[in-house]
Amino acid sequence: MDREPILRWVKTAFLVAVFILLVFNFHWLEQLAPSLFARRGIMIERIPLPVSAWQHIYLVSISSFLSILCAVFLGTIAFFPFARDFKELFVDLSSLGETFPSVAIIALTVPVLGYGFWPTLLALYIYGILPVLRNTITGIENIDPGVMDAASGMGMNTGEVLLKVALPLALPVIIAGIRTSVIINIGAATIGATVGAGGFGVPIISGIRSYDIALVLRGSIPVALLAVAADSLFSNLEAIFEARR
Amino acid sequence: MITLEGVTKQFGTVEAVRGVDATIREGEITVLIGPSGCGKSTLLRMINRMIEPSSGRISISGEDVRNTPPELLRRRIGYVIQNVGLFPHYTVFENISVVPRLLGWKRPRIEERVTELLDLMGLERSFAQKKPRELSGGEAQRVGVARALAANPPLLLMDEPFGAVDPQNRARLQTEFDRIQKQLRKTVVFVTHDVEEAIRLADRIAVMRDGRLVGHSSPEDFIRQSAPPFISEFLGADYSLNLLARHRLRDHYRPTRGTARGTGNPTLPETASVKEAVALLVTRQLRELTVHDEAGAVLGTFTLDCIKNLFGGESGGS
Structure with a gap:
C-alpha cells in the first residue's frame, strides 16, 4: 500500500476532528482571538452550535441522498436505447433547475409547503441533481467504446452491461459529480435559515441582521470546515474507485 | 457452416453491405479483406447480431440467427475486437470467465478452464490475478483471444484482432493463432485489411469492395484463375511471392x-x-x-x- 492514500485519509480524519471539536467547543476559538469575537450586537444565539450542525448535516444528507438517487436513476435510464432521445431533455431540465436561484425556489414553495424543512429540502434537492446527472451521463459515455462493444458482443444484455461494466467504470466520475453536488448544497443550505429550516445559516443570518461579525463567523467557519472535510472525503472515495479501474 | 443469403445493410441512404451471398466453411479461417469502408466489419457484426441486416438471411448450421435472442446467440460465438476491450476493472481471470459466468458454470469448472486457456495462449498462470493495465499489448490481445474461447464456442468472429499491435508482435500472434487453430479447428471469420496477415492465416479469402463480395476462394485460386483487376491490384504485385511463404x-x-x-x-x-x-x-x-x-x-x-x-x-x- 502506498503512503499517499493513507495520508489522504489522515487529512480527512483531521478535518472531521477539527470540525467536531469546533462545533462542541466554539468558545475555544473565541478565547483565542477575543478581539475578533467581541460581542457588539445585542442578539444572543439561543440554539447551541451542535444542534445547528445536526440540522445542517441532516438537511444536506437527505437532500443529497435524494438528488443522487434521482440523478443516477435518470442518467442510467438515458443509457437505454429507448431513452436516448431524453438524454438532452434530462440535462436541459436539470440545468434549468441549476440556473433557478435556490432562494427563489424556497420563496416560491413556502406558500405551498409552509415554513421550515420542506421548502429548503426541495430547493437543495433540485439544486443537487445536475452535477450528478451530468457526470453519470458523461461518465458512461466516456467509457472506451471497445469495452462496451466487447460487453454486448460477449452476450451481456443491456442490464448486465450497465451493472457489470458501465456503472462500475463510470463510478469515479459519478462520485466526482456527487462531490460537487454535496459541496454546493452544504453552502446553499445556509439559505434555509431564512425560512426557519435551522442549520448554520441561523447564526449567519442573525449576525448579518444585527451587524454582529462574531455571530456570522460562528456560522460560517463551521460551514466552511464542513465543506472542506466533505470535499476531502469524496476525493478519497474517488481515488479508491479510480484505482480499481 | 455459416450461410449468407442476399445480406444487405443500409445506414440511412448509404448501403454498407449489398446483397452478399456466401458460404463460410466449418473448421476453416475465412478472412474478410478489403479497403477500409468496404463493409467487412459490418458484415462480420451481422453474424452475431451486433448489427441487424436490412434484408437477407444469415444462418449458422442451417438455423436463422434471428431465431435466437441476441444475448444467447452471442454467448455461443467467440468475439475478438481490435482494441481488445478487456474490462479494466476485472482481473484477467474475471475477464476470461465472463461468458462462462453468464452461462452459469460452476466455479471449479471455470477455474479449470481459465488455467487451460492461459496454458494454451502461452501465458503464465500467475497472469490470472493481473489487471489489464498491467499487461503489454500482445499479452492483452492473447487474453482477448482466451476470453473469446472461454466457453469453447465453435465459431469465432475476429475484427482486426491484431491490428493495434506492433508488427513484430503481430507476426508472433499470427503464428501462435495459426498453431492454436490447427489444434482447435474452429470456424473463424477474420476481418483485416492486411494482405500479408490474410495470406498467413486464411484457408479462404473473401475480398470485399463497396459492400459487395467480389471474390471468395482459397488464396492460391486468386492466381490460378486470373482475378479481376481490382482484386489483383488490391492483393498487390508481390502477392504470389508472399503466397509462397504458406x-x-x-x-x-x-x-x-x-x-x-x-x-x-x-x-x-x-x-x-x-x-x-x-x-x-x-x-x-x-x-x-x-x-x-x-x-x-x-x-x-x-x-x-x-x-x-x-x-x-x-x-x-x-
Whole structure:
C-alpha cells in the first residue's frame, strides 16, 4: 500500500476532528482571538452550535441522498436505447433547475409547503441533481467504446452491461459529480435559515441582521470546515474507485 | 457452416453491405479483406447480431440467427475486437470467465478452464490475478483471444484482432493463432485489411469492395484463375511471392534416389518455406538447390519447376 492514500485519509480524519471539536467547543476559538469575537450586537444565539450542525448535516444528507438517487436513476435510464432521445431533455431540465436561484425556489414553495424543512429540502434537492446527472451521463459515455462493444458482443444484455461494466467504470466520475453536488448544497443550505429550516445559516443570518461579525463567523467557519472535510472525503472515495479501474 | 443469403445493410441512404451471398466453411479461417469502408466489419457484426441486416438471411448450421435472442446467440460465438476491450476493472481471470459466468458454470469448472486457456495462449498462470493495465499489448490481445474461447464456442468472429499491435508482435500472434487453430479447428471469420496477415492465416479469402463480395476462394485460386483487376491490384504485385511463404519445401521438391552430395548447391531443410528457397535461388543466381531432412540426409532438389503447379492448377500450363 502506498503512503499517499493513507495520508489522504489522515487529512480527512483531521478535518472531521477539527470540525467536531469546533462545533462542541466554539468558545475555544473565541478565547483565542477575543478581539475578533467581541460581542457588539445585542442578539444572543439561543440554539447551541451542535444542534445547528445536526440540522445542517441532516438537511444536506437527505437532500443529497435524494438528488443522487434521482440523478443516477435518470442518467442510467438515458443509457437505454429507448431513452436516448431524453438524454438532452434530462440535462436541459436539470440545468434549468441549476440556473433557478435556490432562494427563489424556497420563496416560491413556502406558500405551498409552509415554513421550515420542506421548502429548503426541495430547493437543495433540485439544486443537487445536475452535477450528478451530468457526470453519470458523461461518465458512461466516456467509457472506451471497445469495452462496451466487447460487453454486448460477449452476450451481456443491456442490464448486465450497465451493472457489470458501465456503472462500475463510470463510478469515479459519478462520485466526482456527487462531490460537487454535496459541496454546493452544504453552502446553499445556509439559505434555509431564512425560512426557519435551522442549520448554520441561523447564526449567519442573525449576525448579518444585527451587524454582529462574531455571530456570522460562528456560522460560517463551521460551514466552511464542513465543506472542506466533505470535499476531502469524496476525493478519497474517488481515488479508491479510480484505482480499481 | 455459416450461410449468407442476399445480406444487405443500409445506414440511412448509404448501403454498407449489398446483397452478399456466401458460404463460410466449418473448421476453416475465412478472412474478410478489403479497403477500409468496404463493409467487412459490418458484415462480420451481422453474424452475431451486433448489427441487424436490412434484408437477407444469415444462418449458422442451417438455423436463422434471428431465431435466437441476441444475448444467447452471442454467448455461443467467440468475439475478438481490435482494441481488445478487456474490462479494466476485472482481473484477467474475471475477464476470461465472463461468458462462462453468464452461462452459469460452476466455479471449479471455470477455474479449470481459465488455467487451460492461459496454458494454451502461452501465458503464465500467475497472469490470472493481473489487471489489464498491467499487461503489454500482445499479452492483452492473447487474453482477448482466451476470453473469446472461454466457453469453447465453435465459431469465432475476429475484427482486426491484431491490428493495434506492433508488427513484430503481430507476426508472433499470427503464428501462435495459426498453431492454436490447427489444434482447435474452429470456424473463424477474420476481418483485416492486411494482405500479408490474410495470406498467413486464411484457408479462404473473401475480398470485399463497396459492400459487395467480389471474390471468395482459397488464396492460391486468386492466381490460378486470373482475378479481376481490382482484386489483383488490391492483393498487390508481390502477392504470389508472399503466397509462397504458406508452403513448405517438403511438399515441393523432386526426390532423388541415392546420394548427390557433391553438387555444391546450397541446401535447405524440408521445413523451410518455398519463399525462402526462391529467395535463395534469386540471390545466389542459381537454378536449383538441395533439400535435406532434419537429420541432414539429402531428399532431392528444388527448382522453380517444382512450384509450377502451385499457380497453374492441376491441368498444368506454364
